[in-house]
Amino acid sequence: MKCYLSQTPDRVPAERHQTGHLKKFYLLNAASLLPVLALELSDGENVLDLCAAPGGKSVALLQCAHPGYLLCNEYDSLRVRWLRQTLESFIPQPLINVIKVSELDGRDIGDAQPETFDKVLVDAPCSNDRSWLLSSDSQKAAWRIHQRSSLPVLQGDLLRSGIQALRPGGILVYSTCTLSKAENQDVISKILNSNSNIMPVDISGIAKICSRDFTFAPTDQKCSLLVIPQKGKAWGPMYIAKLRKKNHEYTKIVT
Numbered sequence: 323m324k325c326y327l328s329q330t331p332d333r334v335p336a337e338r339h340q341t342g343h344l345k346k347f348y349l350l351n352a353a354s355l356l357p358v359l360a361l362e363l364s365d366g367e368n369v370l371d372l373c374a375a376p377g378g379k380s381v382a383l384l385q386c387a388h389p390g391y392l393l394c395n396e397y398d399s400l401r402v403r404w405l406r407q408t409l410e411s412f413i414p415q416p417l418i419n420v421i422k423v424s425e426l427d428g429r430d431i432g433d434a435q436p437e438t439f440d441k442v443l444v445d446a447p448c449s450n451d452r453s454w455l456l457s458s459d460s461q462k463a464a465w466r467i468h469q470r471s472s473l474p475v476l477q478g479d480l481l482r483s484g485i486q487a488l489r490p491g492g493i494l495v496y497s498t499c500t501l502s503k504a505e506n507q508d509v510i511s512k513i514l515n516s517n518s519n520i521m522p523v524d525i526s527g528i529a530k531i532c533s534r535d536f537t538f539a540p541t542d543q544k545c546s547l548l549v550i551p552q553k554g555k556a557w558g559p560m561y562i563a564k565l566r567k568k569n570h571e572y573t574k575i576v577t
Contacts, residue, residue: 326347339410341410343411344412345412348412351557352557353536353549353559354379354499354560355382356528356532356536357443357445357497357562358379358383358386358443359386360525360528360562361383361441361493363387363389364387366389367441368390368392369383369392369439369440369443370392370393370395370438370439370443370484370487370488371393371394371395371445372444372445372480373395373396373428373445373447373480374395374423374445375398375404376401376405377394377408377412379443380409380421381408381412384417388417389420391420392421393421393423394423395426395428396423396424397425397426397427402423405423409421409423428484430483431483431486432482432484432486432487433486436487437486437488438487439487439489439492440489440492440493441493441494441495442488442495443495444481444484444495445498446480446496446497446498447480448473448477448499448500449473449500451499470502470504473502474505474509478509478513481513482517484496485517485520488567489567490519490568491566492567493564494564494565494567495563495564496510496562497562497563498561499559499560501548501550501561505561507541507543510546510563514565519567520567520568521566521567521568522543522545522566523566524544524545525544525545525546528562529547535555537550537558538550545563546562546564547561547562547563548560548562
């Protein structure tokens with residue numbers, strides 16, 4: 323994976339989508355790579371990107387390893403079109419053959435494909451504090467504030483669906499681009515308290531490795547990180563939590 327940081331405040335121009343033409347680069351907030359790296363994808367694994375649009379993390383996943391199967395799911399019809407364009411613009415043959423795009427409600431995937439995937443990424447819809455940094459639209463701001471009360475329920479439902487789709491022993495990473503504790507730590511705490519088959523995975527090592535480039539705020543959870551924007555380190559906000567599904571336990575009965 324090759325990432326390039328601009329040393330000037332000028333925005334790099336995005337390439338336009340052209341059918342049949344592969345783009346040379348993808349513009350992505352650097353903090354968005356951390357959930358992808360936390361998954362530690364290996365060749366041949368089956369992967370689910372539960373809320374995949376616009377597709378930047380899916381592209382990054384495919385730069386980390388060659389999965390056996392990658393399911394990119396997106397429920398919103400307009401965002402599905404954006405996702406398909408991203409995949410078409412960046413994924414060459416024959417890699418495109420291991421990718422499938424679905425348009426299911428993410429809350430239903432666990433029932434539809436239980437214990438199917440080795441790795442699951444739940445980059446959940448959130449109140450998107452990152453966009454607050456780039457917008458002065460007061461109507462959008464009011465709408466996001468209103469959303470904050472209902473989003474944790476949706477996020478919890480998506481997370482439970484992702485866990486159901488995860489095979490025993492598999493890894494799930496949950497991420498948002500908000501600073502909201504209710505959408506971040508509280509969602510993870512509820513899942514850990516209500517699911518005996520889910521274990522937190524310590525990812526504090528990532529903060530040590532990446533502390534030169536990112537500023538991390540305390541989360542009081544060893545299984546999670548919170549990147550906050552600061553002058554000179556403007557990446558984020560980005561919350562990342564890593565969970566593991568326990569293997570099935572079998573009792574041997576001697577007769």
